[in-house]
Amino acid sequence: MSTIIYTRTDEAPLLATYSLKPILEAFAGAAGIEVETRDISLAGRILAQFPDRLTEEQRQPDALAELGQLATTPEANIIKLPNISASVPQLKAAVAELQSQGYDLPDYPESPQTDEEREVRARYAKVMGSAVNPVLREGNSDRRAPDAVKNYARSRPHSMGEWSSDSRTRVATMGEDDFATNEKSVVVESEDTLRIVHVGEDGTETVLKESLPVTAGEVVDATFMDVQALRTFLAEQVRTAADEDVLFSLHLKATMMKVSDPIIFGHAVETFFTDVFERYGEALAAAGLSAKDGLGGILAGLDALGEQAPEVRAAVQERLERLPRLSMVNSDKGITNLHVPSDVIIDASMPAMIRNGGKLWGPTGEEDDTLAVIPDSSYAGVYQAVIEDCQANGAFDPTTMGSVPNVGLMAKKAEEYGSHDKTFEIAAPGTVRVVDGSGTVLMEHAVAAGDIWRACQTQDEPIRDWVKLAVSRARATGDPAVFWLDEARAHDANLIAKVTEYLQEHDTDGLDIRILSPVEATKLSVERLRAGQNTISVTGNVLRDYNTDLFPILEVGTSAKMLSVVPLMNGGGLFETGAGGSAPKHVQQLQSENYLRWDSLGEFLAIAESLRHLADRDDNPRARVLGNALDAATEKVLTEDRSPARRLGQIDNRGSHFYLALYWAQALAAQDEDAELAQRFAPVAEELSAKEQEIAAELLDVQGSPVDLGGYYHPDEDKAFAAMRPSATLNAVIDGLRG
Structure with a gap:
């Protein structure tokens, strides 16, 4: 029996699963394929950390750890949906919801004082930020826009805001005293165990990390952000935005970079x-209100200040009414760019601004130019290069523009996304050192109290695999492949040496493979993009995230329509399903209007890719027929405009699932590779086609009324299934096929 592991995640992708997974189970069963679910949602991850506090019925296995082990085996076939990379406010909200449902979970200790509180916080730390992806990504990423999606965007282009050469929008970044400029990097010659220690000005040594195992050939980096320089920089940008009367907007990755970026957010x-x-900092701190949780958390907790609360609230409002104007997440509700750290994620917010003509929304709902503040300069130049191109050449044209697919280095917690357990907010001035097993100091930095210091690792095997995948994609497509590496940056210089060496292991004759700094690579890519040409971006982990949102949002309107394949290094397959940045708004709309x-x-x-992987691995030709028919059905969903519409009275997510099932059954009935399969699905196709109007009416009739899901992070199963499978007619056909 072949098996697909379908992940249960969060928000809109989770709700869609209640509708789509029964269809997948019914069709896959025809090829002897079982579809199993593993819960890696934020709520599921939280519950898995506290079995000692739950009843036997409430306990949940650690599905993420299980899948992490599976990903290292040839048997892995995992479909990974977008999940919440939780910020502290999201974590607290999820814990509160689970507590209200009867789960005996402890509160999140903001400032742990006892060993018990520190132990609780350590458990919660395991589920925050990028807790999922580094565990599952035991391979590098191949992400691109499928031809059907690209063709659809060209024939039915999405809206693009107009750019003016007079646009005042630009990026502000530190360029010194930040992670990029303070970086040091070494290549470890042999297997070892490193230590990270802080030596105070009085000689006191504090071990920050006792054991840091490394492998031969591994690239190890260390860097820090000077917090006084950061605060000076931020204050300068506030003044600049006020002087230029543009919106002030902050762009960070406070979810995936779950240790460093919330600290930066708090300083902002x-x-x-x-x-x-x-005036009120001490009172706020005494009430447990932290800037790291954002303005929203502070305002929500002001009652703890008693009589002083109205005074603080008025002071905040008075500041908001002065220049500069803050960009808004939701001006109608007064939610600012600084309200919640997880509301403004750079890889989604910056492309949206660029697509909108360089404009964000101000306090009264007005659109205006913005000073986009990206404190660390490592990758800020990429966005500035695209902005400058748009100011010079206008908006991109989706009907003619090319594509920028990505090959991303991410296996085994590569680069910054593996830095969380090696990131520290420095307690006292001194020196942080990375020391090898013999006591030799490999890297060191002089630091001050409050500085943010971090180390990263990138193993040699994933680098070699990354180069191999890049050459493979260049050979398969004939497009140039550009490694986005800057020889002036310490980490990149070491990667350039390895890339140059490992390229010699492959036949690159006739291929156009280059190494350019991220800024120069951006300029080349957008030039070719405007000419209708494709350019493969070969990047590290953070740029992989940035590029696979930036270019798809410009090319096809959203990054959710990308094909993301992760060939796992030990032979398995991980198949990712796009971005979930808009998922919270979709859930809110379902709850209020029963429309997803x-x-x-x-x-x-x-x-479809998962099915073809099973066909090859398990010698299951029927799985390939299913996968190819699914691709045909997907293309018909696009060409027949059966994707979710934008407003009530039209089909939503559930309607698109119905039409996928109809077109999938029709494609299977029409194919001539497997007569038995065609015979099995012919009556299904006929019945769904005959009952199309009845099913569509049942799906549309439920729209317009509020829906009680029994929870946001942990919905009630019965209520969620009822909401997401409202057509009794469709359910009868699908459930009959499932047997």
Whole structure:
């Protein structure tokens, strides 16, 4: 029996699963394929950490750890949907919801004082930020827009905001005293165990990390951000935005970079509201209100200040009414760019701004130019290069533009996304050292109290595999492959040496393979993009995230429509299904209007690749027939405009699933590779076609009324299934096929 592991995640992708997975189970069963679910949702991850506090019925296995082990085996076939990379406010909200449902979970200790509180916080730390992806990604990433998606975007282009050469939008970044400029990097010659220690000015040694195992050929980096320089920089940008009367917007990755970026976010909140924190900082701290949780968390907790609360609230409002204007997440609700750290994620927010003509939304709902503040300069130049191109040449044209697919280095927690357990907010001035097993100091930095220091690792085997995958994609497509590496950056210089060496292991005759700095690679890519040409971006882990949102949002309107394949290094397959940045808004709309706009196209594409992987691995030709027919059905969903529409009265996510099932059954009935399969699905196709109007009416009739899901992070199963499978007619056909 072949098996597909379908992940249960969060928000809109989770709700869509209640509708789509029964269809997948019914069709896959025809090829002897079982579809199993593993819960890696935020709620599931939280519950898995506290079995000692739960009843036997409430306990949940650690599915993420199980899948992490599976990903290292040839048997892995995992479909990974977008999940919440939780910020502290999201974690607290999920814990509160689970507590209200009867789960005996401890509160998240903001400032742990006892060993018990520190142990609780350590458990919660395991589920925050990028807890999922580094565990599952035991391979490198191949992400691209399928031809069907690209062709659809060209024939039905999405809206693009107009750019003006007079646009004042630009990126502001530090360029010194930040992670990029303070970076040091070494290549470890042999297997070893390193230590990270802090030596105070009085000689006191504090071990920050006792054991840091490394392998031969591994690239190890260390760097820090000077927090005083950061605060000076942020204050300068607040003044600049006020002087230029443009919106002030902050762009970070406070979810995936779950240790460093929330700290930076907190400094931004304190700097923007300097007068508020100068007057009330001690009172806020005493009430447990932290700038790291954002303005929203502070305002929500002001009642703890008693009589002083109205005074603080008025001070915040007075600051908001002065220049500069803050960009808004939701101006109608007064939610600012600094409200919640997880609301503004750079890889989604910057492309959206560029697509919108360089404009964001201000306090009164006005669109205006913005000063986009990206403190660390490692990759900020990429966005500035695209902005400058748009200011010079206008908006991109989806009907003619080329594509920028990506090959991303991400296996085995490569680069910054593996830095969380090696990131520290420095307690006292001194020196942080990385020391090898013999006591030799490999790297060191002089640091001050409050500085953010971190180390990263990139193993040699994933680098070699990354180069191999890049050459493979260049050979398969004939497109140039550009490694986005800057010889002036310490980490990149070491990677350039390895890339140059490992390229010699492959036949590159006739291939156009280059190494350019990220800024120069961006300029080349957008030039070719405008000429209708494709350029493969070969990048590290963070740029992989940035590029696989930036270019798809410009090319096809969304990153959710990308095909994302992760060939696992030990022979298995991980198939990812697009981005989930808009998932919270979709859930809110379902709850208020019983309408889910989430587009499951990414799931359709991933399922087809998963089926073909099973066909090859398990010698299951019927799985290939299913996969190819699914691709045909997916293309018909696009060409027939059966994707979720934008407003009530039209088909939503559930309607698109119905049409996928109809077109999939029709494709299987029409194919001539497997007569038995065609015979099995012919009556299904006929019945679904005959009952199309009845099913469509049942799906549309439920729209317009509020829906009770029994929870946001941990919905009630019965209520969620009822909401997402409202057509009794469709359910009868699908459940009959499932047997």
